[in-house]
Amino acid sequence: MRTALKRLPPSIIALLLQATAFVVVMLTVRSLQLQLAPIVFALLCGLLASILSHSAKQARWWIYIQLFFLPAILLAYSLDIPPTLFLIAFLIMLTVYWSAFRTQVPLYLSSNKVWQALETQLPTNHSFTFIDLGSGIGGVLTHLAKTHPMGHYHGVEYAPLPHAWSWLRIKLGGYKNCTAQWGSMWDCDLSQYDVVFAYLSPVPMERLWHKAYSEMRPGSLFISNTFVVPDHPPHMSISVDDLHQSTLFIWRM
Numbered sequence: 001m002r003t004a005l006k007r008l009p010p011s012i013i014a015l016l017l018q019a020t021a022f023v024v025v026m027l028t029v030r031s032l033q034l035q036l037a038p039i040v041f042a043l044l045c046g047l048l049a050s051i052l053s054h055s056a057k058q059a060r061w062w063i064y065i066q067l068f069f070l071p072a073i074l075l076a077y078s079l080d081i082p083p084t085l086f087l088i089a090f091l092i093m094l095t096v097y098w099s100a101f102r103t104q105v106p107l108y109l110s111s112n113k114v115w116q117a118l119e120t121q122l123p124t125n126h127s128f129t130f131i132d133l134g135s136g137i138g139g140v141l142t143h144l145a146k147t148h149p150m151g152h153y154h155g156v157e158y159a160p161l162p163h164a165w166s167w168l169r170i171k172l173g174g175y176k177n178c179t180a181q182w183g184s185m186w187d188c189d190l191s192q193y194d195v196v197f198a199y200l201s202p203v204p205m206e207r208l209w210h211k212a213y214s215e216m217r218p219g220s221l222f223i224s225n226t227f228v229v230p231d232h233p234p235h236m237s238i239s240v241d242d243l244h245q246s247t248l249f250i251w252r253m
């Protein structure tokens with residue numbers, strides 16, 4: 001049972017636990033014939049769901065999400081917000097985060113200081129190819145295309161809205177040495193690139209390492225912002241003094 005649960009995305013596990021908590025609290029309230037205010041009922045469900053998530057060893061943020069999930073629904077319901085607004089908000093979130101619930105790699109952006117640290121790893125006297133795996137809104141690509149114009153930059157992004165943004169940014173900015181592709185990094189051939197950059201999450205790092213190791217050419221660079229590869233210490237790391245205290249982990253293949 002536990003192994004079957006572990007194979008599901010955390011969001012689905014959280015939803016199942018929330019539903020379990022709801023049923024348990026509902027049955028208890030009915031059998032004890034309790035009269036609870038809706039907010040108390042919602043908080044009890046949240047509390048039980050948080051405990052279940054904690055026992056299922058879900059990440060810490062799920063504990064808080066579980067606790068406030070039903071009370072937040074209740075609050076939103078009481079505010080009488082038109083359903084169209086929820087639909088619009090949902091569609092915007094969908095195009096920005098796309099399948100992040102499955103990939104567990106949401107959109108957040110690397111800092112200017114990370115871009116500057118990346119610059120120090122790029123060749124200055126010959127042309128080279130660079131790919132940003134999960135290129136978000138194209139900030140890494142367009143910045144490096146300006147500072148290191150000898151490079152050819154390619155970004156691949158899964159989520160439609162960030163991809164469209166980066167595509168426009170490249171077209172409107174006239175970046176001739178940049179391209180943006182809407183697609184999955186798992187379909188990219190990494191042997192085409194001298195530098196492969198990724199800023200993802202802990203979840204895909206092991207799989208990505210195997211892909212990089214089997215496809216990248218000897219001497220090329222694999223750079224990960226913040227997330228390490230389990231059991232494969234980097235050849236070099238650069239600490240960046242930004243808001244998140246980011247670190248660039250660098251492997252020469």
Ligand SMILES: C[S@@+](CC[C@H](N)C(=O)[O-])C[C@H]1O[C@@H](n2cnc3c(N)ncnc32)[C@H](O)[C@@H]1O
Binds near residue numbers: 109134159
């Ligand atoms: C943390 S953001 C990094 C954005 C950008 N590279 C930066 O450093 O600012 C990670 C991005 O990877 C994208 N992503 C996640 N899985 C992906 C996949 N399999 N293929 C392509 N992009 C993916 C997400 O949609 C998200 O925009």
